Amino acid sequence: xxxxxxxxxxxxxxxxxxxxxxxxxxxxxxxxxxxxxxxxxxxxxxxxxxxxxxxxxxxxxxxxxxxxxxxxxxxxxxxxxxxxxxxxxxxxxxxxxxxxxxxxxxxxxxxxxxxxxxxxxxxxxxxxxxxxxxxxxx
Amino acid sequence: xxxxxxxxxxxxxxxxxxxxxxxxxxxxxxxxxxxxxxxxxxxxxxxxxxxxxxxxxxxxxxxxxxxxxxxxxxxxxxxxxxxxxxxxxxxxxxxxxxxxxxxxxxxxxxxxxxxxxxxxxxxxxxxxxxxxxxxxxxxxxxxxxxxxxxxxxxxxxxxxxxxxxxxxxxxxxxxxxxxxxxxxxxxxxxxxxxxxxxxxxxxxxxxxxxxxxxxxxxxxxxxxxxxxxxxxxxxxxxxxxxxxxxxxxxxxxxxxxxxxxxxxxxxxxx
Numbered sequence: 001x002x003x004x005x006x007x008x009x010x011x012x013x014x015x016x017x018x019x020x021x022x023x024x025x026x027x028x029x030x031x032x033x034x035x036x037x038x039x040x041x042x043x044x045x046x047x048x049x050x051x052x053x054x055x056x057x058x059x060x061x062x063x064x065x066x067x068x069x070x071x072x073x074x075x076x077x078x079x080x081x082x083x084x085x086x087x088x089x090x091x092x093x094x095x096x097x098x099x100x101x102x103x104x105x106x107x108x109x110x111x112x113x114x115x116x117x118x119x120x121x122x123x124x125x126x127x128x129x130x131x132x133x134x135x136x137x138x
Numbered sequence: 139x140x141x142x143x144x145x146x147x148x149x150x151x152x153x154x155x156x157x158x159x160x161x162x163x164x165x166x167x168x169x170x171x172x173x174x175x176x177x178x179x180x181x182x183x184x185x186x187x188x189x190x191x192x193x194x195x196x197x198x199x200x201x202x203x204x205x206x207x208x209x210x211x212x213x214x215x216x217x218x219x220x221x222x223x224x225x226x227x228x229x230x231x232x233x234x235x236x237x238x239x240x241x242x243x244x245x246x247x248x249x250x251x252x253x254x255x256x257x258x259x260x261x262x263x264x265x266x267x268x269x270x271x272x273x274x275x276x277x278x279x280x281x282x283x284x285x286x287x288x289x290x291x292x293x294x295x296x297x298x299x300x301x302x303x304x305x306x307x308x309x310x311x312x313x314x315x316x317x318x319x320x321x322x323x324x325x326x327x328x329x330x331x332x333x334x335x336x337x338x339x340x341x342x343x344x345x346x347x348x349x350x351x352x353x354x355x356x357x358x359x360x361x362x363x364x365x366x367x368x369x370x371x372x373x374x375x376x377x378x379x380x381x382x383x384x385x386x387x388x389x390x391x392x393x394x395x396x397x398x399x400x401x402x403x404x405x406x407x408x
Contacts, residue, residue, distance in 0.1 A: 078308060080225025110229075110304035 021121035024055065034065045034100065041098050042072075045090045048083040052126045054091065058118025061109055068102035070095055075114050166296035167360060171236045174295060178359050182295070183239040185356070185366075188257045188403050189286065190230040192348065195262035196280065197223030203269050215315045216272065222312065226305050233297055259404040261344045273323065274337035276316025277380055278345035284309045285369045286349075294360035317380050324384035335386050342377075342389040346370060348403045351395035 028039045042060055043053045054060055054074075062073035072091060076084060088106055095104045116134050119127065124134045168174050174182065200220035207213045234240055243252040259279075266272060287309065290302035324331045349370045356362040370391075378388045397406040 078222070078225060079229050079304060080221035080223075080308075082221075109300065111300040113304045113307045 021119065021124050023121050027055070027060075027120065028063075031063065032065065035063050038063050038065060038070060038095060038098060038101075041094050042091065045087070045094050048086050050127065050132065051130060052123045054087060056120045056123030056126065058114060058120065058123065059087070065101075068100050069105070070101055070103065071105045071107060073107050073109050075109050077114050079110075164296070164299075166299065167294035169296045171238075171297075174361070175359065178356055178361055179237065180239055181354065181356055182298075182361055183234065183237045184257075184401060185354075185362075186230060186234055186298075188401065189283070190227050190234060191256040192258040192262065192279075192283065192403070193223050193230065194227035195256065195258050196275070197221075197227060199262060199266055199275070200272060202265055203272055207269050212269065212319060215319075216269075219272075219276070219312060219315060222308050226308070229301055229305075233301060236297075257402050259344050259348060259402060260407075261340075261404075268333075268337065270323065270334055270337040271341065273316055273319045274334070274341035275345075276312060277320050278338070278341040278377065279348060280309070280312050280316060281377065282345045282349050282369065282373050284313065285373055286366055289363050289366065289369070292360075292363040298361070317383075320380065320386075321384045324386055331385060334384070338381065338386055339389050343392060344404065345373075346392055347398065347405045349373060350400065350403055351398045352400070 024039060024043065028036050031039060039055065039060075042063070043055045045054045046052070047054055047057045047059070050057065057077070059075055059077070060072060061075055062071075064071045064073075072095070074088070074091065076087070081087075091106060092104045095101055119134055127134050171179065197220045200216050200223060203216040204213055204220065207216060231244065235244055241254065243254040266275075284306065287302045287306045290298055291306055293299040293302065320334065324334050350367050352367055353365055354362060354367075357365055374388070374391065381388050392405070395405070398404075399406050
């Protein structure tokens with residue numbers, strides 16, 4: 001996504017680290033069709049500090065739906081994150097816009113603790129394109 | 139934290155629900171505050187309140203030096219330390235509010251402006267007169283608290299284990315800040331080293347007293363995985379190495395614990 005009107009230059013991705021860079025298909029492999037739709041909706045919720053989604057940032061640990069009731073397991077990169085309220089509000093607002101969603105419950109989880117290993121393949125590519133390091137050793 | 143549905147009820151963002159904070163796939167003896175036995179629950183509440191109040195005050199103290207260090211790098215580091223400590227306190231207060239023992243003044247809306255008497259060492263109350271105190275506290279008290287969180291990571295109380303794991307992860311960077319600046323300052327010149335030694339001598343008994351004295355019933359239930367008082371020996375060993383490297387002296391161990399205040403985790407002044 002382009003936030004500034006400047007198209008990032010294409011650059012070569014660093015070699016993939018073991019266990020790093022999952023795709024949405026892998027993350028949502030066991031999701032029901034409804035849950036898959038909710039995962040995709042969450043890819044439109046952007047991290048307030050980086051130009052990537054909360055899914056690509058690896059903040060979403062789980063999306064569960066039953067009878068219109070949705071539970072999202074959410075983590076943050078740090079406990080001192082100043083954007084918690086924004087992120088929670090944005091997630092709720094986006095999911096409540098989905099058809100069939102009657103309620104959204106968000107649970108914050110701290111284990112496993114977030115690391116850069118949680119970035120998706122798409123997230124790593126986007127951060128790399130913007131010159132943000134993702135920890136790989138070149 | 140639980141935020142439910144489309145209701146207008148908003149809770150703190152990190153009001154972790156017990157099961158949510160626990161490690162996925164791990165079975166805990168106690169999954170919620172309500173599961174905890176009453177006596178141990180009260181003791182845990184008091185310990186966590188002291189831990190949380192201490193962290194909050196450390197965060198405030200760190201924040202005073204965001205514009206007050208002699209080097210920009212030190213200021214940026216102080217800002218990061220403050221953000222971490224306040225973030226840890228925010229999450230721990232949220233857990234504390236789920237305890238039946240929590241007073242009304244601990245509520246999210248009331249806490250900062252309340253007159254609740256904080257339970258932390260008195261040395262954290264007044265603004266420190268020098269940034270060297272921040273460095274000294276970092277390698278003594280902050281290091282001691284890091285060891286406490288290492289004990290809590292394996293807690294049989296799931297919500298606490300999850301929070302402690304994340305805090306322990308973030309505290310690693312605090313150690314780098316404190317130890318790096320300690321060495322750099324001590325090597326600067328004799329006058330600075332003497333000032334640094336003075337602040338170490340000030341901070342040492344505060345940190346040692348926080349680790350405290352006596353035995354806790356929380357260990358038998360696995361809520362804390364070891365006696366906090368028993369951390370003094372390894373803490374002192376680690377500190378000795380850090381001070382040696384900087385050419386500083388390790389203060390003497392406390393022998394008289396008769397005036398130790400378990401609530402504030404300090405030795406009362408004579």
